[in-house]
Amino acid sequence: SPDSETSSDENKLREEILGIGGTDVTNFASQYSACSYGQLTFSPNTLYGNQGILTTIITNNVEGVANSVIRNAMTSQAQIDLGISQLRDTADHVLLCIPPGTDGSWIGYAFINSWLSVYNDRWCEYPSILMHEIGHNLNLAHSGEGNNEYDDQSGMMGYSYSSDEGPVMCFNGPKSYQLGWFPNYQTDVADSAPFYWKGALIGTANRDQAATCNPGDYCDTIVFRLIPENGNEYYVAFNRKDGINSGVREGANQVMITNRSRGTSFGPSLIFQKMNANSVYTIQNFGSEGDLTVTVDDIVLNQGSRSYAEVTIQFGEIDTPSPTAATPSPTA
Numbered sequence: 001s002p003d004s005e006t007s008s009d010e011n012k013l014r015e016e017i018l019g020i021g022g023t024d025v026t027n028f029a030s031q032y033s034a035c036s037y038g039q040l041t042f043s044p045n046t047l048y049g050n051q052g053i054l055t056t057i058i059t060n061n062v063e064g065v066a067n068s069v070i071r072n073a074m075t076s077q078a079q080i081d082l083g084i085s086q087l088r089d090t091a092d093h094v095l096l097c098i099p100p101g102t103d104g105s106w107i108g109y110a111f112i113n114s115w116l117s118v119y120n121d122r123w124c125e126y127p128s129i130l131m132h133e134i135g136h137n138l139n140l141a142h143s144g145e146g147n148n149e150y151d152d153q154s155g156m157m158g159y160s161y162s163s164d165e166g167p168v169m170c171f172n173g174p175k176s177y178q179l180g181w182f183p184n185y186q187t188d189v190a191d192s193a194p195f196y197w198k199g200a201l202i203g204t205a206n207r208d209q210a211a212t213c214n215p216g217d218y219c220d221t222i223v224f225r226l227i228p229e230n231g232n233e234y235y236v237a238f239n240r241k242d243g244i245n246s247g248v249r250e251g252a253n254q255v256m257i258t259n260r261s262r263g264t265s266f267g268p269s270l271i272f273q274k275m276n277a278n279s280v281y282t283i284q285n286f287g288s289e290g291d292l293t294v295t296v297d298d299i300v301l302n303q304g305s306r307s308y309a310e311v312t313i314q315f316g317e318i319d320t321p322s323p324t325a326a327t328p329s330p331t332a
Contacts, residue, residue, distance in 0.1 A: 004062040004099035007122050010053040016125040027167045030128035034244040035170035036181045048090045067102040070116050090113045095125035110136035129160035143172050145271040152271050153250035154239050167247030173223045174260045177199030186224035191229040191287025194316030200308035203240025209306035229287040232259050238309045253285040255296050257281050257308050289316030
């Protein structure tokens with residue numbers, strides 16, 4: 001614009017957003033790929049711009065102007081530059097990096113379940129806000145604690161951080177479940193029948209170290225979704241601080257109890273409890289069978305390999321089989 005320009009050039013943005021060029025270790029694209037185990041990847045549409053980045057020059061002044069005015073001016077100019085009618089047709093996700101000086105102290109925002117996200121100048125370089133805002137595009141709501149809708153710092157849908165190399169972390173239990181990346185490691189518990197499980201709750205960082213599961217075993221699980229007869233749902237997950245989640249800011253190596261509205265569409269979540277070994281959390285009146293209890297018996301940490309929380313989840317009365325004694329071999 002006549003009075004402002006972004007602090008980052010195309011090469012810097014390409015490195016920080018897409019991991020192309022430069023020496024960046026952690027960026028938006030690399031962390032989404034890591035957290036999803038390669039199920040969600042981002043790459044440039046080379047048909048438009050310069051390896052996914054396009055610089056537009058607008059005639060509007062920026063200083064003191066509402067960011068929505070600059071957003072619309074950039075969108076219109078980009079469409080002219082590219083010879084297209086709709087910017088949304090160029091990619092699954094479009095990120096606008098607005099020059100500094102617009103009105104207010106905003107840092108970024110995105111449209112829910114949509115294609116567009118917008119960032120205030122240097123915030124286009126930081127992976128946490130990029131993951132957060134694209135999370136909104138993916139229909140994720142905020143993650144909070146107490147009265148603060150952003151205060152869950154165990155995942156990327158809470159606060160954002162002005163760091164171009166982190167924090168290296170992924171998403172909390174409700175968001176991991178909603179994203180659908182771990183279908184073989186998640187379990188629903190409804191109020192309709194008694195339930196008993198005693199086994200290893202593993203973190204997303206240790207998915208590939210999950211123990212082999214045989215018929216009849218209580219298999220390694222990443223997230224439990226607890227659906228009571230009435231009210232909000234609860235999620236139980238082990239927040240392992242390691243690997244792809246090594247920079248997590250809250251609840252490291254604890255079992256997290258998180259609450260959200262019913263269903264798996266857009267809905268904010270709140271941390272209800274952070275559990276250590278030898279602790280119990282009770283959801284009262286879970287269903288007609290009474291209360292549901294989550295017991296953390298132990299937490300076993302092994303750096304770089306399978307770590308887990310030994311957890312028991314029980315709702316109602318259910319028979320639990322006793323170990324069967326081995327049949328002795330015949331003697332001569």
